[in-house]
Amino acid sequence: MIQDLDFHCYHNEYTHAQPENGDFILSFRSREILGAIRDGLLTFPTWETLSGSQNLSPSACIYLFSIDEQRYFLLFDYEAEEFADFTYQDISIFRSMQPKEQCFGLVTGFHLYNWYKGRRFCGTCGHKLIHDEKERMMYCPQCQSTEYPKISPAVIVAVTNGNKILMSKYAGRNAKRYALIAGFTEIGETLEETVKREVMEEVGLKVKNIRYYKSQPWGLSGSLLAGFVCDLDGEDTITLDENELAVAQWFEREEIPYDDYDVSLTREMMIQFKKGLL
Structure with missing residues (x-):
């Protein structure tokens, strides 16, 4: 990666x-x-x-x-x-x-x-922020509020069903690459709860046996991605959230359209599954 x-x-x-x-x-x-x-x-x-x-x-x-x-x-x-x-x-x-x-x-x-x-002005009092000289922090000289770099936790989810894995494409992005189910963690949620919620919201499926795989910093979205693998729990019929996804479908290991690793956690998880290592 x-x-x-x-x-x-x-x-x-x-x-x-x-x-x-x-x-x-x-x-x-x-x-x-x-x-x-x-x-x-x-x-x-x-x-x-x-x-x-x-x-x-x-x-x-x-x-x-x-x-x-x-x-x-x-x-x-x-x-x-x-x-x-x-x-x-x-x-x-x-x-x-x-x-x-x-x-x-x-x-x-x-x-x-x-x-x-996005950190030019104080969100508390509106005054202009200044750069701290000792650490990476923006500081308000008026109300003493401090701002540190924002890192948003998010999950990447490999939903498996025996020899199959669920792959998708995002809606509204002209996406050419397949991805896995993904989403940001909400306030008060554990990462495992995020996995269940995102899968249910995007494809209408229940999952079980959630296992952590690996993490990755992803600067494009300002996030820290946590990769999880889980098993389908029940019916495999997909109910697509068309606001989030353009397509979602099950792929047999041998049908995954990638053979090489990539810079992303998503691609690595796909290839690991294709090789029978995930």
């Missing part, structure tokens, strides 16, 4: 720093990232190349994290101009690019970009 960085090390400790030569600068425009593709490899502008092409101050950048010794900064409240080979491209490019550690940096940076973008 995308967070599996092999021998690379992700450091998410916050430090109050300014960019230097060699540091990557992530510049987002809605759901696009400023980057370049060279021989199938994704790269981002460094501080010296970006600041050399446009009039930028180091104070326009927020330190995000490091992977090994490579530091990542967010260019915030400023839309960089495209230059040389660096153009704005849809963030979904991370699914097919290498190296994996930079794709992980893109997705995680996007999570923080969305959080910073």
Whole structure:
């Protein structure tokens, strides 16, 4: 999966720093990232190349994290101009690019970009928030309210019925990829209760024998995904929630239309089931 960085090390400790030569600068425009593709490899502008092409101050950048010794900064409240080979491209490019550690940096940076973008003003008193210098936190100097990065718990559910697994496609997204049942945990719910509720709401089925599989941070939705496997409990007739799903159907192991692993927890669970390992 995308967070599996092999021998690379992700450091998410916050430090109050300014960019230097060699540091990557992530510049987002809605759901696009400023980057370049060279021989199938994704790269981002460094501080010296970006600041050399446009009039930028180091104070326009927020330190995000490091992977090994490579530091990542967010260019915030400023839309960089495209230059040389660096153009704005849809963030979904991370699914097919290498190296994996930079794709992980893109997705995680996007999570923080969305959080910073939505934390300009205090939700309690309306005053402008300021950046804390000791930890990753936005602070209100008026009422002392604090805001930390938002992480939403959600579940990915592999519903199985003997040699079959339930696969679906989302409604209203022109989705080409099959997915598993998924949804966010509500207030007062356990993850296991979320599994039961989401399956019932989306396909009208009951489940039992809920088992935890694995988790994954997923910056596209600002969530922490928890993967679960469960067995069908009773009838297998699907009652589709057409507001959520375009299609849902049972697949035999051998019919699953994927053979390779992917960056996502969803795809890994599908392949594990296809191989008889789930």
